[in-house]
Amino acid sequence: MGLKLVSPSKEKWNDFADSNIYSSIFQRHEFADICSKAKNMGGIRLAVSDEHEKILACMAIKIESKRFLKPLSSVAIIENAPLYEDSGQGRKAAEFLIRHYNKYIRRKALYSNVKIGNNSFLEELYESEGYEKTACLNFEIRLDRDPEKVFMAIHKSRRKNIRKTAKSGMEVIESDASSLPDFYRLLKETYGKLGLLVPD
Numbered sequence: 001m002g003l004k005l006v007s008p009s010k011e012k013w014n015d016f017a018d019s020n021i022y023s024s025i026f027q028r029h030e031f032a033d034i035c036s037k038a039k040n041m042g043g044i045r046l047a048v049s050d051e052h053e054k055i056l057a058c059m060a061i062k063i064e065s066k067r068f069l070k071p072l073s074s075v076a077i078i079e080n081a082p083l084y085e086d087s088g089q090g091r092k093a094a095e096f097l098i099r100h101y102n103k104y105i106r107r108k109a110l111y112s113n114v115k116i117g118n119n120s121f122l123e124e125l126y127e128s129e130g131y132e133k134t135a136c137l138n139f140e141i142r143l144d145r146d147p148e149k150v151f152m153a154i155h156k157s158r159r160k161n162i163r164k165t166a167k168s169g170m171e172v173i174e175s176d177a178s179s180l181p182d183f184y185r186l187l188k189e190t191y192g193k194l195g196l197l198v199p200d
Helices: 010-018 029-037 088-105 120-128 147-153 156-167 177-193
Strands: 004-006 041-049 055-064 075-079 111-115
Touching (some): 010 029, 010 055, 029 041, 029 055, 041 088, 055 088, 088 120, 147 156
Antiparallel strands (some): 041 055, 055 075
């Protein structure tokens, strides 16, 4: 099995990404381009194929940096990647890709922040490569479903707390960007009390 790094076309990349159950907008071909055009950011695409040019794994990486001393102030952010073909060969390609990434990123960023959904293979892969898992208090809930189904997907004890809070008179409001500084201050305060860093 001859694995190699490749630069697939946008169409080939997106076909592979769109067919993967772990894919998100953060793994589309365009994401790296958008990051590269934004101020104090960069984007990287890495992909692996077999000897027949079939994509087996790919990942898009966002680099956030300050203007001064970029390699010492940059953070590489990976969202639920690499995407990989659901096969033994695909898993080997993901391992190959992460090993290459680890060598490559040393010159580009101070550290990597990897965000993984419910994927035990990726968790084990990153841990085997020396990455440390840290606690995170955030939950991501898809809101494009029926509101009752969203509510029922929340753990029973949390639903009980939500109902209790609603009965106490707490009001839930929709907000706009003007309230983000207050929200972020409360988020930092909450994480600080628990001795955790606020995630990106």
